[in-house]
Amino acid sequence: MRVRGLQGSSPISWKGRPPEFRREARFAYALIMPSLLLMVGLIVVPFFYAFWISLHRVNFLFPGRPFIGLENYVHMTTNQDFWASVGRTIYFTAVSVVTQTVLGIAIAQLLNKPFRGRIIVRTLLLLPWAIPTVVNGTLWRWILDGSTGALNHLLLQLGLIKHNVIWLGRPFLAMNMVILGDSWRMLPLYVIMFLAGLQAIPEDLYDAARVDGATSWDCFRYVTLPFLRPVILVVLILRTLQTFRVFDIIYVMTRGGPANGTMVITFLTYFTTFKFQNFGYGAALAFFIGITTLGMAWVYIRTLRGREEAL
Numbered sequence: 001m002r003v004r005g006l007q008g009s010s011p012i013s014w015k016g017r018p019p020e021f022r023r024e025a026r027f028a029y030a031l032i033m034p035s036l037l038l039m040v041g042l043i044v045v046p047f048f049y050a051f052w053i054s055l056h057r058v059n060f061l062f063p064g065r066p067f068i069g070l071e072n073y074v075h076m077t078t079n080q081d082f083w084a085s086v087g088r089t090i091y092f093t094a095v096s097v098v099t100q101t102v103l104g105i106a107i108a109q110l111l112n113k114p115f116r117g118r119i120i121v122r123t124l125l126l127l128p129w130a131i132p133t134v135v136n137g138t139l140w141r142w143i144l145d146g147s148t149g150a151l152n153h154l155l156l157q158l159g160l161i162k163h164n165v166i167w168l169g170r171p172f173l174a175m176n177m178v179i180l181g182d183s184w185r186m187l188p189l190y191v192i193m194f195l196a197g198l199q200a201i202p203e204d205l206y207d208a209a210r211v212d213g214a215t216s217w218d219c220f221r222y223v224t225l226p227f228l229r230p231v232i233l234v235v236l237i238l239r240t241l242q243t244f245r246v247f248d249i250i251y252v253m254t255r256g257g258p259a260n261g262t263m264v265i266t267f268l269t270y271f272t273t274f275k276f277q278n279f280g281y282g283a284a285l286a287f288f289i290g291i292t293t294l295g296m297a298w299v300y301i302r303t304l305r306g307r308e309e310a311l
Contacts, residue, residue, distance in 0.1 A: 104190025137252030140181035171261020
């Protein structure tokens with residue numbers, strides 16, 4: 001094994017290092033070995049085991065586990081329900097990330113301004129994020145109830161609607177209501193990260209821009225956005241990974257309905273595996289989710305590494 005010197009100029013062989021260095025290195029590897037073994041046991045082994053199951057017909061309704069090769073994957077790519085769930089997942093991911101990013105930047109800029117009670121407002125902002133996802137989904141299901149929901153009652157009192165609306169009764173509307181519930185909970189995460197990025201921008205840059213006659217939009221475009229780009233990049237990719245694997249809030253609010261209107265890829269995997277007991281096809285769907293997530297993570301790491309090398 002070879003390690004690089006502090007300056008990164010040339011590799012240094014371990015053979016030339018003193019015995020104390022080698023002992024410390026072995027001790028360091030011994031300390032991290034339990035964590036590595038835990039990761040292998042909880043992540044790597046189940047990942048490849050899911051792939052192995054996906055190559056078989058595993059269904060509790062039929063005896064045996066015959067090897068069928070890539071038949072489950074062929075069925076997946078030719079199944080309309082699969083592609084429909086992928087489309088819903090992309091829609092959920094895109095609308096959620098874009099909406100939460102825009103609102104997060106706007107709210108962060110407001111909270112970055114000095115005003116009385118700013119600390120209290122920032123503290124209260126964390127409350128939605130502190131609520132567990134299952135509790136959040138249950139709250140929004142009650143709020144959006146077509147008969148006794150608080151949203152219908154409020155809109156009726158304001159005269160904005162004339163009769164109750166079944167918010168979770170139509171596929172497209174239900175999907176957007178789930179996005180609303182997810183955005184309400186996750187928006188504080190965006191605000192906190194963007195607020196941290198805004199506070200790192202020197203105020204002198206804004207003063208210099210105003211002296212040169214820059215408008216508020218010019219300051220945002222040429223001063224704020226360039227400094228926020230690294231934070232925006234991290235938030236976008238991390239939240240894309242999370243929203244692509246959304247499950248819990250959909251399970252609580254709609255169970256994939258109505259008419260499969262919120263049946264995203266993760267819920268289709270759950271439905272196929274535990275509702276129809278088709279573990280082979282469900283494993284193929286799960287493996288597809290895992291590979292797609294790994295691809296997104298690879299893009300994330302390469303993008304961040306490219307930015308670090310550029311700096």
